[in-house]
Amino acid sequence: MTNKRKPAGDRVLVLGAGYGGLMAALHAADAADVTLIDPAAHFTERVREHEVAAGRQDISHPLSSFLRKKRVTHVAARVTDIDPVHKEVVTDDHRRHPFDLLVYALGSRTQTVGDGSHEDGRLFTSETARYLRKRLDDGPGTLTVVGGGATGVEMATELAEAERAWKISMVTAGEVGPALSQKGRTHVRSMFRDLDINLEEGRPAAPEDLDADVIVWTASLRANAEVARSAGLALTVDGRIEVDAMLRSVSHPDIYVVGDAAAARTEAAGELRMACATALPLGSRAGRNIVAELRGQRPKPLSFRYYAQVMSLGRRNGLVQFVGADDKPKDMIVTGRKAALVKEQVVRSTVRSLRLAAR
Ligand SMILES: Cc1cc2nc3c(=O)[nH]c(=O)nc-3n(C[C@H](O)[C@H](O)[C@H](O)COP(=O)(O)OP(=O)(O)OC[C@H]3O[C@@H](n4cnc5c(N)ncnc54)[C@H](O)[C@@H]3O)c2cc1C
Structure with a gap:
C-alpha cells in the first residue's frame, strides 16, 4: 500500500x-x-x-x-x-x-459475564450510571464494585464518599490498581480504608456469586x-x-x-x-x-x-502516577487534594481541546 x-x-x-x-x-x-x-x-x-x-x-x-x-x-x-x-x-x-x-x-x-441469573435489576455498569443513581436514591444497602482497574477504583471511591449510608465493597480478580506502582497501590488501599471500602483482592467473581443489593460491574x-x-x-x-x-x-x-x-x-x-x-x-x-x-x-x-495516569479518589483526593513512555509506572506519585485538582484540570482539558479544534 x-x-x-x-x-x-x-x-x-x-x-x-x-x-x-x-x-x-x-x-x-x-x-x-x-x-x-x-x-x-x-x-x-x-x-x-x-x-x-x-x-x-x-x-x-x-x-x-x-x-x-x-x-x-x-x-x-x-x-x-x-x-x-x-x-x-x-x-x-x-x-x-x-x-x-x-x-x-x-x-x-x-461487558458483563455470568450465567444470566443476575438479570434481576441488581447489576449496573458505567453505561447505566443514571439508573444506578436512581437505585441509590431508593435507600441504603450493600454495593459491590467488581473490577479493581482505574474505572472500578474511581467508581468505588466516588460512591463511598457520596453515599455514606451504603456499605461499599470491591472484589477484584488480581490486585487493586494493577497498572500502578507499589506506592500507588498502597495509597489506593489506604484511601479505601479511610472511606471504609472493604477490599477483596485475588477473588474472580461472577455476578451470581455476589449477594450485594447492588453490583457495579467495571471489569471488562x-x-x-x-x-x-x-x-x-x-x-x-x-x-x-x-x-x-x-x-x-x-x-x-x-x-x-x-x-x-x-x-x-x-x-x-x-x-x-x-x-x-x-x-x-x-x-x-x-x-x-x-x-x-x-x-x-x-x-x-x-x-x-505516555507521561502519567491520573485518577480521582472521590472529589477531594486523587492520584497522579507518573509512567514511562510505554505506560509502565515509575516510583513517583502525587496524592491528595493537589492530585484531585490535576485530575479535574485534565478532564476539563479534554473538552477544551475539542472546543479549540472547533474554532
Ligand atoms: C467511568 C469511566 C471513567 C473513565 N475515566 C477515564 C480517565 O480518567 N482517563 C481516560 O483517559 N479514559 C477514561 N475512561 C475511558 C474513556 O472514557 C474511553 O476510552 C473513551 O471514551 C473512548 O473514546 P471513543 O471516542 O473511542 O468512544 P466513546 O467516547 O465511548 O464514544 C463512542 C461514540 O460512539 C457512539 N456509538 C456507539 N455505537 C454506535 C452506533 N452503532 N452508531 C452510531 N454511533 C454509535 C456513542 O453514542 C458514542 O458517542 C473512562 C471510562 C469510563 C467508563
Missing part, C-alpha cells in the same frame, strides 16, 4: 461522536464536508460517568456547540452496517450514506466492533480493529479507526490502552491524515507516548 494516494472523492463520514470521532470530524472538516453519525445530539464526557452515579447532574454538551463553525453535519441515527465494496454506511432509519473516506469511532462498552471493556466484524474488517483476538501506523484499517485502508475501537500502537508506547487520553490524539491524527489525503499529500504516522 502506498502512503500517498488521492481518494476518488471527498465524502467523509465519521461514525461515533465520542472523544475520538468528534475530534476526527472537526479536523477532517478543514478539507471536506463531513457527516458525523451518532444517535445522540450531545457529546458525553464518558470519563465522568462515576460522577453521575454519585449525583452529578449533567456531563453532556450539545454537539451543535462544537459544529456550528465547521463543515460538519450531524445525522442522529445508529449505524447498523458498513458496505465496504459499495462504500456505503447503513443506519437504523434505513438510510444509506455514501463515503470516500470513513472514520470508525464507535468506542467500547462494559469491549470495543464496539460488531459492525466492523460483519463488514469484514481485520480484528485482533481481543476484538479491536487492526490499524496501520497511519490509523487506517489494515484490511480496508479507506477506513480510519480511532479511539477504543482501534488497536493502535506506536514504537514508544506499544499497543495503546482504551482511554480518552489516547482517543483524542488518535482522532486528531486521523482527521489530519484525511486532510492530507484529500490534498494529495502523504498521511503521517501516529506519534504518541
Whole structure:
C-alpha cells in the first residue's frame, strides 16, 4: 500500500461522536464536508460517568456547540452496517450514506459475564450510571464494585464518599490498581480504608456469586466492533480493529479507526490502552491524515507516548502516577487534594481541546 494516494472523492463520514470521532470530524472538516453519525445530539464526557452515579447532574454538551463553525453535519441515527465494496454506511432509519473516506469511532462498552441469573435489576455498569443513581436514591444497602482497574477504583471511591449510608465493597480478580506502582497501590488501599471500602483482592467473581443489593460491574471493556466484524474488517483476538501506523484499517485502508475501537500502537508506547487520553490524539491524527489525503499529500504516522495516569479518589483526593513512555509506572506519585485538582484540570482539558479544534 502506498502512503500517498488521492481518494476518488471527498465524502467523509465519521461514525461515533465520542472523544475520538468528534475530534476526527472537526479536523477532517478543514478539507471536506463531513457527516458525523451518532444517535445522540450531545457529546458525553464518558470519563465522568462515576460522577453521575454519585449525583452529578449533567456531563453532556450539545454537539451543535462544537459544529456550528465547521463543515460538519450531524445525522442522529445508529449505524447498523458498513458496505465496504459499495462504500456505503447503513443506519437504523434505513438510510444509506455514501463515503470516500470513513472514520470508525464507535468506542467500547462494559461487558458483563455470568450465567444470566443476575438479570434481576441488581447489576449496573458505567453505561447505566443514571439508573444506578436512581437505585441509590431508593435507600441504603450493600454495593459491590467488581473490577479493581482505574474505572472500578474511581467508581468505588466516588460512591463511598457520596453515599455514606451504603456499605461499599470491591472484589477484584488480581490486585487493586494493577497498572500502578507499589506506592500507588498502597495509597489506593489506604484511601479505601479511610472511606471504609472493604477490599477483596485475588477473588474472580461472577455476578451470581455476589449477594450485594447492588453490583457495579467495571471489569471488562469491549470495543464496539460488531459492525466492523460483519463488514469484514481485520480484528485482533481481543476484538479491536487492526490499524496501520497511519490509523487506517489494515484490511480496508479507506477506513480510519480511532479511539477504543482501534488497536493502535506506536514504537514508544506499544499497543495503546482504551482511554480518552489516547482517543483524542488518535482522532486528531486521523482527521489530519484525511486532510492530507484529500490534498494529495502523504498521511503521517501516529506519534504518541505516555507521561502519567491520573485518577480521582472521590472529589477531594486523587492520584497522579507518573509512567514511562510505554505506560509502565515509575516510583513517583502525587496524592491528595493537589492530585484531585490535576485530575479535574485534565478532564476539563479534554473538552477544551475539542472546543479549540472547533474554532
Ligand atoms: C467511568 C469511566 C471513567 C473513565 N475515566 C477515564 C480517565 O480518567 N482517563 C481516560 O483517559 N479514559 C477514561 N475512561 C475511558 C474513556 O472514557 C474511553 O476510552 C473513551 O471514551 C473512548 O473514546 P471513543 O471516542 O473511542 O468512544 P466513546 O467516547 O465511548 O464514544 C463512542 C461514540 O460512539 C457512539 N456509538 C456507539 N455505537 C454506535 C452506533 N452503532 N452508531 C452510531 N454511533 C454509535 C456513542 O453514542 C458514542 O458517542 C473512562 C471510562 C469510563 C467508563
